[in-house]
Amino acid sequence: MNEPLRLVVDDVSVAYANGHLALRDASFQLGAGTICALVGVNGSGKSTLFKSIMGFVKPKSGSVKINGRPVRAALKEHIVAYVPQAEEVDWQFPVSVWDVAMMGRYGAMNFLRIPRAEDKAKVEESLRRVSMWEFKDRQIGELSGGQKKRVFLARALAQGGRVILLDEPFTGVDVKTEEAIIQLLRELRTAGCIILVSTHNLGSVPEFCDQVVLINRTVLAYGPTCDVFTEQNLAAAFGGVLRQFQFEESTIQDHDGRTVRVLTDDERPLVFGKDGHLEYKDRQEHGELLKKRREEHE
Numbered sequence: 001m002n003e004p005l006r007l008v009v010d011d012v013s014v015a016y017a018n019g020h021l022a023l024r025d026a027s028f029q030l031g032a033g034t035i036c037a038l039v040g041v042n043g044s045g046k047s048t049l050f051k052s053i054m055g056f057v058k059p060k061s062g063s064v065k066i067n068g069r070p071v072r073a074a075l076k077e078h079i080v081a082y083v084p085q086a087e088e089v090d091w092q093f094p095v096s097v098w099d100v101a102m103m104g105r106y107g108a109m110n111f112l113r114i115p116r117a118e119d120k121a122k123v124e125e126s127l128r129r130v131s132m133w134e135f136k137d138r139q140i141g142e143l144s145g146g147q148k149k150r151v152f153l154a155r156a157l158a159q160g161g162r163v164i165l166l167d168e169p170f171t172g173v174d175v176k177t178e179e180a181i182i183q184l185l186r187e188l189r190t191a192g193c194i195i196l197v198s199t200h201n202l203g204s205v206p207e208f209c210d211q212v213v214l215i216n217r218t219v220l221a222y223g224p225t226c227d228v229f230t231e232q233n234l235a236a237a238f239g240g241v242l243r244q245f246q247f248e249e250s251t252i253q254d255h256d257g258r259t260v261r262v263l264t265d266d267e268r269p270l271v272f273g274k275d276g277h278l279e280y281k282d283r284q285e286h287g288e289l290l291k292k293r294r295e296e297h298e
């Protein structure tokens with residue numbers, strides 16, 4: 001497919017068999033060459049949205065279209081690739097790194113699934129791009145969390161997916177791997193792909209995502225990151241879940257007299273006091289400290 005990509009999610013509502021309405025009237029659109037963050041609390045419907053785009057769940061109403069055609073047609077052309085959350089995968093299943101990347105080629109093979117030279121070349125190229133070629137014979141269950149993620153990314157690359165869905169690709173990976181994944185996503189954006197990434201790493205979103213979809217059982221806001229990532233929108237999406245830190249002075253940037261506010265959904269950021277020691281060692285202590293500070297301010 002050479003026409004520029006367009007993904008349109010139009011008024012999508014999804015109800016599960018138990019009657020739970022996981023998404024209600026969700027709408028947004030993305031064009032070619034975009035990295036978009038999908039951001040929301042646990043249970044806000046991120047995976048459900050991915051499943052709708054993958055055609056795994058059928059919306060009760062509304063539609064998902066890729067270049068004006070229903071998802072079914074795009075799936076037949078193997079345009080949509082999915083990089084799952086680690087928990088969704090059975091790591092005991094005896095397959096090698098090479099086998100997993102080759103799964104990306106299944107759609108291009110006949111029913112006997114005998115890889116051709118082209119399939120093998122594509123798998124090698126994909127594993128090299130994520131720096132996992134040296135591990136090609138290793139069982140998938142014998143890899144670290146970050147390495148597993150890279151192998152599933154290689155599967156998406158081998159597939160040649162143009163709409164690439166990544167479900168929390170940075171969970172449990174170190175900073176270096178995160179940077180390597182981000183660099184790869186940027187290359188895919190330059191190649192005209194649409195990349196939708198669910199993440200709880202709010203701090204890295206402005207760095208590499210040009211668009212954001214904020215979700216809480218419906219789309220609360222979507223558009224350019226700088227427009228959507230406002231304190232007001234994040235407070236609406238996360239409610240009391242986000243932690244707030246307020247600094248009169250900051251080492252993050254030259255102090256220009258403004259108060260610096262930090263919003264994070266990181267479970268337990270480390271906070272150091274003036275003397276360079278940890279401000280607290282457990283959540284209860286942290287809660288008490290924040291309460292004391294608030295009282296001091298009042």
Ligand SMILES: Nc1ncnc2c1ncn2[C@@H]1O[C@H](COP(=O)(O)OP(=O)(O)OP(=O)(O)O)[C@@H](O)[C@H]1O
Nearest residue numbers: 016017018020022041042043044045046047048049
């Ligand atoms: N198969 C299912 N049957 C019934 N309810 C489900 C099913 N899958 C998910 N849900 C419910 O739908 C809602 C949305 O779930 P979903 O997995 O899409 O959230 P999420 O935003 O991906 O969460 P997380 O950040 O925890 O991965 C949740 O309340 C969840 O309990």
